[in-house]
Amino acid sequence: MASSSPDPFFLLIFLTLFLTISTSNSLSSSSPSPLSSPSPKPSPISTPRTHSSSSILDPNQLKALQSLNIPTGKTPCSPSHNTTTICDSSTPFSHIVSLNFINCSDDVALSLTALKSLSTVKDLGFYNCPISPIRLPSQLALNLKSFTCVSSLKKLTGVWLSKLVNVTDLTVSHVSIVASGPSIIMNSIKNLHSVTISNANLTGYLPKHWHSNLSYVDLSGNKLKGRIPSSLTELENLVYLNLSSNSLNGTIPASFGDLSSLQNVSLSSNSLSGSVPDSFAAIPRLVHLDLGSNQLNGTIPKFISDMKGLKYLNLERNNFHGVLPFNASFIKKLAVLKVGGNSNLCYNHSTLSSKVKLGIAPCDKHGLPVSPPASKDISSDDTDDSDDYADDESQHQEHSHGPSKVVLGISIALSSIVFIIIFLILLAKCCK
Numbered sequence: 001m002a003s004s005s006p007d008p009f010f011l012l013i014f015l016t017l018f019l020t021i022s023t024s025n026s027l028s029s030s031s032p033s034p035l036s037s038p039s040p041k042p043s044p045i046s047t048p049r050t051h052s053s054s055s056i057l058d059p060n061q062l063k064a065l066q067s068l069n070i071p072t073g074k075t076p077c078s079p080s081h082n083t084t085t086i087c088d089s090s091t092p093f094s095h096i097v098s099l100n101f102i103n104c105s106d107d108v109a110l111s112l113t114a115l116k117s118l119s120t121v122k123d124l125g126f127y128n129c130p131i132s133p134i135r136l137p138s139q140l141a142l143n144l145k146s147f148t149c150v151s152s153l154k155k156l157t158g159v160w161l162s163k164l165v166n167v168t169d170l171t172v173s174h175v176s177i178v179a180s181g182p183s184i185i186m187n188s189i190k191n192l193h194s195v196t197i198s199n200a201n202l203t204g205y206l207p208k209h210w211h212s213n214l215s216y217v218d219l220s221g222n223k224l225k226g227r228i229p230s231s232l233t234e235l236e237n238l239v240y241l242n243l244s245s246n247s248l249n250g251t252i253p254a255s256f257g258d259l260s261s262l263q264n265v266s267l268s269s270n271s272l273s274g275s276v277p278d279s280f281a282a283i284p285r286l287v288h289l290d291l292g293s294n295q296l297n298g299t300i301p302k303f304i305s306d307m308k309g310l311k312y313l314n315l316e317r318n319n320f321h322g323v324l325p326f327n328a329s330f331i332k333k334l335a336v337l338k339v340g341g342n343s344n345l346c347y348n349h350s351t352l353s354s355k356v357k358l359g360i361a362p363c364d365k366h367g368l369p370v371s372p373p374a375s376k377d378i379s380s381d382d383t384d385d386s387d388d389y390a391d392d393e394s395q396h397q398e399h400s401h402g403p404s405k406v407v408l409g410i411s412i413a414l415s416s417i418v419f420i421i422i423f424l425i426l427l428a429k430c431c432k
């Protein structure tokens, strides 16, 4: 029976086999998937639309987009591979309210004329767009509610940023900023809720006056110096504070605990001295506390172990001394605990097992480290820490690999069954 027309039943079986194998392939290469990496083709049609364009985009704005080299096509109000555009639904023409440039090519020039006709934009963002700095028309500058610049525009000045007087959210990161300090920027903006100026080589001192509405402040990775002003602790809406990797010195303000909304705080990698203020005990919802790599001294306060929500605690590389006041159940509850690099700190070996790797020595009966960690210098601490971290990571990874292995196994089993069925059918056909 050598019929040339393909057997539909046969085709079905092959299709099933093919699907099973390709499914199991894509599963086995779960996260670093080779399938997704080769040249993501620009396909604006398949990207989800953010706005069902019921009305037509203002012709002037359409022209401006085209002059900026933004692929417009049929749906200018939808994301393409290097921009996202969101429009309002006003009539007769809709207007652009959000414009974000992503991974743009370096030949893009944002002309003043084009930007002038885009002054309806409220949310402007540049992500990885190392184009030349732009002149913002004042109408656009006044209209902006949110401005983001990440690894873009090469260089910004405090004067340029201080023109964005109406923004509530300001993010500038990995861009060098020339300014006398954060004050010139932050004090010109009238209603700032969230500010990130990080890894910007910003110099100067922390502001003396802060907007009472601030809930998010990230000034990490700059060259800020001087003390932390106690006026900062009046921000009762502040949820997030990151001042890490600057050159701040002096003590942590005693009123720090007035920051009653605070959840995540990092003051790490500065030159802060003195002890941890008792008022920290009054911060009810602290989740993340990083005071590492400073010159803080005194004992580690016992009240830290009463912080119910705490998940991350870093006190490493300071000058803390005495007995670590934590028990095993508190340590187990934390996702991360770092206390190494405090040469006069020790743990009570009758309450804590040495299996909990802390990077500090056990105490003698006077509460002093038993073997002065003379041989254990900074360099060996380094490796200890990274080892601990690696241990943690590998454990987590083992857990998360479990289910995908099961799925892979099932897929292999399924494809084998399909193989056997085909084999049997072939056998039946040829023996007819």
Ligand SMILES: *[C@@H]1O[C@H](CO)[C@@H](O)[C@H](O)[C@H]1NC(C)=O
Binding pocket: 081, 082, 102, 103, 128
């Ligand atoms: C931008 O480029 C980075 C790295 O080249 C890539 O990971 C990212 O997905 C790109 N983003 C967009 C929206 O194309």
Ligand SMILES: *[C@@H]1O[C@H](CO)[C@@H](O)[C@H](O)[C@H]1NC(C)=O
Binding pocket: 068, 069, 070, 071, 082, 083, 101, 103, 104, 105, 108
């Ligand atoms: C977006 O990508 C297109 C094609 O890759 C390019 O011609 C255009 O200059 C890019 N636009 C921007 C704003 O980077």
Ligand SMILES: *[C@@H]1O[C@H](CO)[C@@H](O)[C@H](O)[C@H]1NC(C)=O
Binding pocket: 142, 143, 165, 166
């Ligand atoms: C922005 O601020 C200016 C003056 O500082 C004010 O006149 C204007 O109404 C504000 N614009 C918006 C859109 O809030």
Ligand SMILES: *[C@@H]1O[C@H](CO)[C@@H](O)[C@H](O)[C@H]1NC(C)=O
Binding pocket: 174, 175, 176, 199, 200, 201
């Ligand atoms: C900050 O300064 C350092 C050294 O002076 C330089 O390597 C780095 O690129 C600068 N960062 C930015 C965002 O310009």
Ligand SMILES: *[C@@H]1O[C@H](CO)[C@@H](O)[C@H](O)[C@H]1NC(C)=O
Binding pocket: 190, 191, 211, 212, 213
């Ligand atoms: C704080 O924000 C509210 C609304 O979010 C606003 O009414 C109020 O004026 C702001 N206060 C200050 C001091 O900017």
Ligand SMILES: *[C@@H]1O[C@H](CO)[C@@H](O)[C@H](O)[C@H]1NC(C)=O
Binding pocket: 198, 199, 220, 221, 242, 243, 244, 264, 265, 266, 288, 290
């Ligand atoms: C603070 O910022 C640094 C980098 O700028 C980052 O590595 C760190 O995770 C941040 N800390 C918190 C508490 O978010």
Ligand SMILES: *[C@@H]1O[C@H](CO)[C@@H](O)[C@H](O)[C@H]1NC(C)=O
Binding pocket: 225, 226, 249, 250
């Ligand atoms: C903090 O640093 C400044 C210089 O930036 C210095 O004048 C001052 O004495 C330092 N203060 C303390 C307490 O170390």
Ligand SMILES: *[C@@H]1O[C@H](CO)[C@@H](O)[C@H](O)[C@H]1NC(C)=O
Binding pocket: 240, 263, 264, 287, 288, 311, 312
């Ligand atoms: C706050 O800290 C927790 C615990 O470390 C972390 O999971 C979370 O992402 C942080 N939140 C922010 C906004 O950084």
Ligand SMILES: *[C@@H]1O[C@H](CO)[C@@H](O)[C@H](O)[C@H]1NC(C)=O
Binding pocket: 273, 274, 275, 297, 298
């Ligand atoms: C902590 O350091 C400060 C100076 O930075 C010093 O005055 C104080 O005596 C030190 N306290 C302890 C308990 O070592």
Ligand SMILES: *[C@@H]1O[C@H](CO)[C@@H](O)[C@H](O)[C@H]1NC(C)=O
Binding pocket: 305, 306, 327, 328, 329, 330
């Ligand atoms: C461990 O410390 C916490 C917080 O101080 C306390 O609530 C708990 O009872 C202690 N657990 C044990 C077993 O001592």
Ligand SMILES: *[C@@H]1O[C@H](CO)[C@@H](O)[C@H](O)[C@H]1NC(C)=O
Binding pocket: 323, 348, 349, 350, 351, 363, 364, 365, 366, 367
């Ligand atoms: C260690 O803990 C035991 C039992 O809680 C206690 O009797 C002892 O005094 C503690 N040692 C030090 C040095 O604190």
